[in-house]
Amino acid sequence: MSSSEPRINSYREFADDVLPRIQENNYNTVQLMAVMEHSYYASFGYHVTNFFSVSSRSGTPEDLKYLIDKAHSLGLRVLMDVIHSHASNNVTDGLNGFDVGQSSQESYFHTGERGYHKLWDSRLFNYGNWEVLRFLLSNLRWWLEEFKFDGFRFDGVTSMLYHHHGINMPFTGDYNEYFSEATDVDAVVYLMLANSLINNILPDATVIAEDVSGMPGLGRPVSEGGIGFDYRLAMAIPDKWIDYLKNKNDEEWSMMDLSCSLTNRRYTEKCISYAESHDQSIVGDKTIAFFLMDKEMYSGMSCLTDASPTIDRGIALHKVGASSNVRGFSPMIHFITMALGGEGYLNFMGNEFGHPEWIDFPREGNGWSYEKCRRQWTLVDTDHLRYKFMNAFDRAMNALDDKFSFLSSTKQIVSCTDEENKVIVFERGDLVFVFNFHPENTYDGYKVGCDLPGKYRVALDSDAWEFGGHGRVGHDVDHFTSPEGIPGVPETNFNNRPNSFKVLSPARTCVVYCKVDESVEETNGINVISVSETLEMDASKQKNAEESAILDDHGDKENPQETNDRDTASFDEELQEDGAKQESIEEPAASVLDKKIVGSKLDEPEVEEMEDRNPDD
Numbered sequence: 001m002s003s004s005e006p007r008i009n010s011y012r013e014f015a016d017d018v019l020p021r022i023q024e025n026n027y028n029t030v031q032l033m034a035v036m037e038h039s040y041y042a043s044f045g046y047h048v049t050n051f052f053s054v055s056s057r058s059g060t061p062e063d064l065k066y067l068i069d070k071a072h073s074l075g076l077r078v079l080m081d082v083i084h085s086h087a088s089n090n091v092t093d094g095l096n097g098f099d100v101g102q103s104s105q106e107s108y109f110h111t112g113e114r115g116y117h118k119l120w121d122s123r124l125f126n127y128g129n130w131e132v133l134r135f136l137l138s139n140l141r142w143w144l145e146e147f148k149f150d151g152f153r154f155d156g157v158t159s160m161l162y163h164h165h166g167i168n169m170p171f172t173g174d175y176n177e178y179f180s181e182a183t184d185v186d187a188v189v190y191l192m193l194a195n196s197l198i199n200n201i202l203p204d205a206t207v208i209a210e211d212v213s214g215m216p217g218l219g220r221p222v223s224e225g226g227i228g229f230d231y232r233l234a235m236a237i238p239d240k241w242i243d244y245l246k247n248k249n250d251e252e253w254s255m256m257d258l259s260c261s262l263t264n265r266r267y268t269e270k271c272i273s274y275a276e277s278h279d280q281s282i283v284g285d286k287t288i289a290f291f292l293m294d295k296e297m298y299s300g301m302s303c304l305t306d307a308s309p310t311i312d313r314g315i316a317l318h319k320v321g322a323s324s325n326v327r328g329f330s331p332m333i334h335f336i337t338m339a340l341g342g343e344g345y346l347n348f349m350g351n352e353f354g355h356p357e358w359i360d361f362p363r364e365g366n367g368w369s370y371e372k373c374r375r376q377w378t379l380v381d382t383d384h385l386r387y388k389f390m391n392a393f394d395r396a397m398n399a400l401d402d403k404f405s406f407l408s409s410t411k412q413i414v415s416c417t418d419e420e421n422k423v424i425v426f427e428r429g430d431l432v433f434v435f436n437f438h439p440e441n442t443y444d445g446y447k448v449g450c451d452l453p454g455k456y457r458v459a460l461d462s463d464a465w466e467f468g469g470h471g472r473v474g475h476d477v478d479h480f481t482s483p484e485g486i487p488g489v490p491e492t493n494f495n496n497r498p499n500s501f502k503v504l505s506p507a508r509t510c511v512v513y514c515k516v517d518e519s520v521e522e523t524n525g526i527n528v529i530s531v532s533e534t535l536e537m538d539a540s541k542q543k544n545a546e547e548s549a550i551l552d553d554h555g556d557k558e559n560p561q562e563t564n565d566r567d568t569a570s571f572d573e574e575l576q577e578d579g580a581k582q583e584s585i586e587e588p589a590a591s592v593l594d595k596k597i598v599g600s601k602l603d604e605p606e607v608e609e610m611e612d613r614n615p616d617d
Contacts, residue, residue, distance in 0.1 A: 001359065002349060004377050006370035011063035015070040018349070021377070023074045025352060025391070026398030029206070030071055031153055033081040033278070035064070035143075039093055042361035044278060045081070046155065047088040047122060049095075051139050061147075068148055077150040079206060080143055084136050084194070085156030086122040096123050108132055117165060127160075127186035136190065137197050144201050151206035152198070154229070157218075158211045160187040171213045178215050188227060195228025206230050208272055219269030234271040234342050237262060241275050241333055250439040255417035255424050262340040263414065273341025275333050277348045278359070331393045331462055332510055336435055338397060339428055340414070343407055345398075353380040353391035389468030396467070400460050400512065406431050415449045415495040423505065425495070427451060431459060432513040436505040442472070443505045449497025452515055453481045456501055459514040463506050472506045479503060479513065 002018050003009035022030055034045020037053035045055065054061045071078045087108070088094040095108050108131075109115040109123040117124055126132050143149050158166040162182050171177055191209075198205050199222075209218055209229040220226025240261045244253060265271045334352075338345040356379075360372040380387045401407050409429035416425035422438035425448045432450050436443065450456070456479040463469035481499040485492030494500045503511065 001370075001373045001375065003374050006374050008057050008370070011059040011067040014058075015067040017377075019067070019071055019074055019076065023076060025395045026402055027347075028075065029077040029079060029150075031079045031081060031346075032067075035080050036083065038088065039090060040088075042363060046083055046086075046120075047090075048083050049088045049090055049093045051087075051095075051135075052142060065147055072148070077206065078148075079151045079153050079208070080147075080149045081155055082140070082143070082152045083155045084125070084139070084190075085154070085160045086117055086120055086124055089116075089122050106131075108135070114163070117159065119165075119167060120159075124159075124165075127184070127190040133190060133193065137193060140194055140198060141201060144198065144205070150202070150204075151208075151230075153208040153210065153233075154191070154194075155210050157191070157209040157232075158213050158215075160184065160191065161211070161213065161215055166213055169213070173214065175216070178213065191227050191229075192222050196222050199228070208233060210235070212236075216266070217269075219266075219271075231270045231272045231342075231344055233346070234265060234273045236264065237273055237337055237341050238276050241337075250422075250437070253422065253437055255419055255422060255437070258336075259340065259414045259417050259424055259426070262336065263412065265342065267410075270344070271342035272344040272346050273337050274346035274348075275337040276351055277346065331390055331467070332435060332437065332508065334394065335397050335462065335510055336424070336433075338401075339406065339433055340412070340426060345407070347394070350375045350377075352394035353387045355379070386468055389466075393462060393467045396460055400431075404429055404431055404459070404514065411451075413451070413497075415497050421446075425449065430515055432456065433510065434503055434505055434513070435510045436507060438507050440507050442507050445502045446505045447494065447500050447502050449484070449493070449495040449500045450481060451497060451499065453483065453499045455480055455516045455518055456513040457516055458511060460512040461509070462511070463509040469509070470506070473504055473509070473511055478516075 001009065002014050019030070034043075034055055036045065036048045037050035037055050038045050038047050039049050040047050041057070054064050058064075068078050087096065089096055091097040099107050106129065107115075108125060108129070110126045115124050115126070116122075125136070140152070143152075161184060162169070163184050164182055169177070195207055198207055207228070207230050209227075209232045211218055211232050212235045215227070217224075217226040219229050219232050222228040240258070244258075262273070334347075355375060357372055360366055360369075362368040362370055362373060366372075379385055380391045382388075406429035411430075412426065412428050414424070414426040416423060418424070421441065421443060422436065423443070423446070424433075424435040424437070426433050427450060430452060432448060434446070434448055457477070458473060458475045461467075461469070461473045461475065463472055464475075465471045479501040481501045484494040484498055484500050487498070490496050490498075501513075503513070505511065
């Protein structure tokens with residue numbers, strides 16, 4: 001469904017047409033969905049019929065290898081959405097009905113009710129069976145070694161961890177909910193074995209757990225007694241945004257509730273945050289952009305006419321807070337989710353520019369149509385449509401992390417949740433973020449607290465012209481801090497911060513400030529410029545390079561040849577060349593055919609050294 005046309009796309013088409021878009025938006029990881037063979041297209045690939053087969057709808061195994069090689073050549077890591085929590089109920093073309101021994105009781109799956117998931121209509125593995133463990137573990141190794149995936153996203157981990165599968169279980173954080181007779185010890189042991197195996201085969205692999213329960217230790221190493229995942233998905237965050245968009249007026253939004261929901265995670269277990277994913281994009285639900293702008297997206301997105309209040313609000317919020325792009329709340333929602341919600345960020349393909357409507361797979365009810373089972377990339381490519389503004393902001397917020405590495409910082413302090421003025425102020429790394437969610441009020445001289453003294457300038461501004469904003473914040477203004485309170489006595493400080501400075505905070509905007517090192521600036525003559533200005537310069541350089549390439553081609557000059565052989569240097573090798581800069585996840589997701597693909601932004605843990613991975617080993 002990654003094609004602009006109403007049809008199934010191929011692995012090669014996705015590699016050539018969509019991967020460059022993901023790279024251009026500064027994501028560093030792609031999560032591929034529905035890679036394993038499955039008979040039911042509309043299942044998003046979750047009803048697997050053959051665990052050792054590439055989904056044939058999109059091409060051959062060699063085509064998938066081409067996609068992964070192309071991603072690596074672009075500096076993108078590739079994760080696979082692996083489904084080891086259940087299997088298709090099909091008997092003819094699936095595992096259901098197969099046995100692994102001499103007795104009908106020795107099956108891949110539990111017998112009776114324990115072996116059937118009543119909500120998913122699928123079979124449940126018997127993780128206590130030796131042959132099942134061998135089957136699933138060898139499956140992970142096969143995908144890593146044969147196709148050179150860089151890790152996995154494990155689907156349905158909550159269902160695996162508990163005998164009740166998390167059905168009708170409102171987890172409250174009580175440890176008795178996690179460690180009791182309801183815990184499936186066999187499944188926990190399998191997940192520990194799986195993560196140990198992955199780590200032994202590929203030490204720098206990334207492994208993510210889809211768990212809604214918040215199982216303690218899920219994201220800690222097996223050597224510490226944990227289950228061994230690198231990250232878990234912060235699944236409560238999209239539910240919070242949907243609740244606000246469905247049930248609350250702008251004036252009813254609680255800054256404290258939002259900040260608590262976004263930061264509700266264990267300090268030592270890393271999370272991937274997201275405002276929406278494929279789950280919020282399917283028929284019967286709405287994307288954030290569609291919640292914000294609804295049917296006006298069909299007629300009000302042209303830059304040739306003035307934006308209506310609905311469109312203006314929608315685009316602004318999409319940038320500052322959620323996962324769509326238009327000039328209202330949507331960018332705000334996305335950005336605060338990324339900046340405050342975890343150590344990595346995920347986006348489903350198309351949501352980065354506010355893709356309208358929902359996903360509706362071909363079915364009898366819609367006449368087997370593919371019309372709403374595609375991604376309309378032409379919307380963001382059309383210069384006079386406002387989708388380009390949301391896409392530009394998505395690219396800029398990822399570039400901000402590339403420049404300042406705030407996702408990998410353990411310093412995260414929320415200093416202000418101003419309910420009356422609808423403002424949230426927090427620090428992530430050495431950056432200061434100011435979010436103004438008020439629908440009308442602009443604050444001049446708004447005082448914000450900070451840790452480090454000195455001079456601050458704008459690093460990113462959602463109200464900038466290039467993002468469809470009004471350009472009200474000056475990017476060349478220096479903001480000097482003032483000391484607050486008695487040194488060493490936090491309770492006398494301003495919002496518990498030892499320093500402060502004043503800013504202009506327009507309604508429905510987010511502005512990020514970075515500290516300027518004046519000594520370096522004076523010595524080297526360096527001018528600090530915002531991320532958006534940097535992107536503009538990069539775009540200009542790219543245009544000049546393209547023009548030069550055309551001239552060279554016309555002059556019959558020799559151009560270097562690109563290759564996508566299996567010998568192509570992997571992303572891990574490129575990381576070494578860049579000083580062992582590490583990867584991190586998010587999602588402008590994309591999908592090929594049955595294969596939904598996600599562009600992601602992961603944090604970048606500090607690593608002293610990373611080994612090369614020879615694709616031929």
